Amino acid sequence: MIKYCPRSGFTLIELILVIIILGVALVGLMDQFSLVITRTAKPVSTYVALNLAQGLLAEVLSKDFEDTGLPAGSFGREAGELLAGPRNLFDDVDDYDDWTSQPPQDRQGLVLSDFTQYTRNVIVANVLSDDLDSDTTDGSTDYKKIQVQVLWLSDEEVVLSGLKIKK
Numbered sequence: 001m002i003k004y005c006p007r008s009g010f011t012l013i014e015l016i017l018v019i020i021i022l023g024v025a026l027v028g029l030m031d032q033f034s035l036v037i038t039r040t041a042k043p044v045s046t047y048v049a050l051n052l053a054q055g056l057l058a059e060v061l062s063k064d065f066e067d068t069g070l071p072a073g074s075f076g077r078e079a080g081e082l083l084a085g086p087r088n089l090f091d092d093v094d095d096y097d098d099w100t101s102q103p104p105q106d107r108q109g110l111v112l113s114d115f116t117q118y119t120r121n122v123i124v125a126n127v128l129s130d131d132l133d134s135d136t137t138d139g140s141t142d143y144k145k146i147q148v149q150v151l152w153l154s155d156e157e158v159v160l161s162g163l164k165i166k167k
């Protein structure tokens with residue numbers, strides 16, 4: 001004996017409604033998903049920029065306060081040290097003043113090909129011992145402030161500062 005079941009499945013209208021509801025829900029989920037991706041990518045690029053800045057700041061701070069072969073108060077690059085680099089010729093802190101590289105380069109001048117979207121800049125300035133925020137005349141004090149700036153995208157920036165004191 002065959003039993004009659006008046007309703008065994010979905011009607012076409014029910015299926016269309018389910019598809020519409022799932023479509024709306026999927027659009028909402030995709031919006032949230034893309035937001036999560038955007039928020040996740042930004043800290044990674046900030047972390048990379050911070051590492052690029054830390055590496056260059058550590059390099060600058062490892063150099064002498066000033067050129068040991070010149071009179072005290074000398075400032076800037078000496079003969080043979082070019083703004084275009086390479087940095088492996090730099091031997092004192094103020095050699096790095098106004099250094100910029102886009103894309104970033106290593107000390108030998110080789111491009112760091114994984115970081116081509118970043119720009120690194122260095123500014124070195126003499127400051128007073130009681131006012132580290134104000135620049136003063138080049139070579140006039142025993143304190144040099146080093147600022148390393150890393151830029152990427154159109155408006156992202158990391159700036160790290162260090163202080164080199166004459167021994």
Ligand SMILES: [Ca+2]
Nearest residue numbers: 076092094095
């Ligand atoms: Ca110098």
Ligand SMILES: [Ca+2]
Nearest residue numbers: 078091092095
């Ligand atoms: Ca030098």
